Amino acid sequence: MTTHKNRQTDLIHAPRQAPQYIETVQPPLFRASTIIFQSTAHLFDRHWTDAYDYSYGTHGTPTTFTLADNIAQIEGGSYCLLAPSGLSAINLVNSTVLNTGDEVWVADNIYGPNLEHLNNLQDRYGITVRVYNPIDADSFQPTEKSKLIWLEAAGSVTLEFPDLKNLVKKAKLANVSTALDNTWGAGLAFNAFDFSDEHLSVDITIHALTKYPSGGGDILMGSVVTRDQALHHKLFRMHAIQGISVSGDDTAQIQRSLAHMSLRYEQQAQSTNTLIDWLKQQPQFSQVLHPSNPDSAGHFFWKEICSTGKSAGLVSVIFKPEYDLTAVRKFCDNLNLFKLGFSWGGPISLVMLYDLKPMRSLENTHLQQGLLVRFCIGLEHPKDLIQDIQNALKQLE
Template identity: 80%
Template sequence: SHGDEVWVADNIYGPNMEHLRNLEQRYGITVQVYNPIDATSFQPSEKAKLIWLEAAGSVTLEFPDLTALVKKAKAQNILTALDNTWGAGLAFNAFDFGDEHLSVDISVHALTKYPSGGGDILMGSVVTRDQHLHHQLFRMHAIQGICVSGDDVAQVQRSLASMQLRYEHQAQSCIELLNWLKLQPQFAQVLHPADATSAGHTYWKEICRAGHSAGLVSVIFKPEYDLAAVRQFCDGLSLFKLGFSWGGPLSLVMLYDLKPMRHLEHTHLAQGILVRFCIGLEHPADLIQDIQQALQHLPNP
């Protein structure tokens, strides 16, 4: 409603921020930004109605302080909504997590990714255990005329049977790449929640107790490699295809300039162009070899 306040993480999925800025202009809501790894930056006013969480961030992969953020929101009767696409309902339970068995109010998934299995369906889900919230969401769903194809639903249902197997395989392959990437001199920083040097690692250990993580890893090139050089690296990849999304059978790569993407100042991120690798079902040794040969395309700094 007009005048309501919505809080979003600074590492939010880009199109979500774009959508919120549009709603801000059209409907008179206020969008506030917080640092997901610093719960003290979440300072809601009495007008705050919703905090949007993302675990982990889809590009820089910080794992948020879910416990502190959710507790703070609930203490002030603020709705909590979590983009749980990264965890896929497997890394942790959004409705029962941590020592205090906390729960978010709404869990959102991009079914396009791990659930679909093929990365060729555009679909999402919004899940809540609250009956009143369910009726509110269902009513808005009907008003907006949102619907999905029965064939797409059937394909997602069919792929769910193999989702855990695929998730675990891609996660393990990603860890192998993570360990190799950390040894490469071209990178100033490697980002993955399971790595002890990555922001939010402690919160990841607290919530994802079985050590689960998605098949995403990002690297930040050293500053001497400019955007043109990093594009040359991406063009040199063969198994990794250039594209958005993740969670499908094919490995994907995408490069980002972080400067226009962030609203807050972050000291935990190195300066440089970021490249995110989405790990598919290929053999990790083949993926490592592909990155290794593409690094040879980099010009001398």
């Protein structure tokens, strides 16, 4: 044991170190920007494409690689990159795949911030954004300039489940990359990399780990999963160029929550199904939107792809036209258990009010006229949630 004369040096270069590895329920947490190389051989005999390139904190640590491996496994992929948020993961895909003059196709019910980012690319870099109807594969008409199609299953806010099989088939025939926002399915409702008898697969999934993997409503993170190594390296290169990285502490928290993610997902789905049955009986609503509801657009496609009957804990209702903005705002403000806020997948149920008119560019004849309220079901007992909605509806009488 070497002891230095100066105590300050000993505080930095500790003369004694406990053994570094023990077996624990949770993997060790590594916090690192600088990573120490054992020798110049270790420094120079490495490459950024190595499976585990321990060179700098932004490239990864055992903590971040462990979570990435687990997310890839959950989603049915082979490679995973982590990003600071779901939107950051989306932007990574757009930045990697699209170049000036390219076309990108988006569903009419696309996640709003993704569309905003793509419109920004269109204005600044000459990317052309084209819109298709997710439940009508014929509306997707790729050209030689088409390079990417964004898929959502189910779609944002109105929760249509897309004709995933035919959309992916058309994209592959046209050599268009397919990217699926898989936050709703979370890798649990269906396998995006093998979702049919024909073993159809998307090229990329992004996942807002903020939602179900975190489960606490307190951590932001996203992931990008692929099966193709060349595509992964292309994404990984852009990931490094943009300096994308995540906190080791946040990563460890999400890793800790993965053990019970499927249990939470199933419980929230069961509570949602209970609410759907009740919501459909309420005279104030003209529509109840959820893929498992036979009355909802895309129900056939959901039943075809999610053969196990799994679905996320989101359900939207459309108020009848006689309930104006003032009335629907009053309804939302009078909810007690449902808190007004974005996101979902956490323990607390949430509610959000939307006006669909400025959010959609195509004619959606399957949707009734009226204001939409989306419920994000938490872990409360469904009977209490029903009572909460019932009490708020009474305020409208």
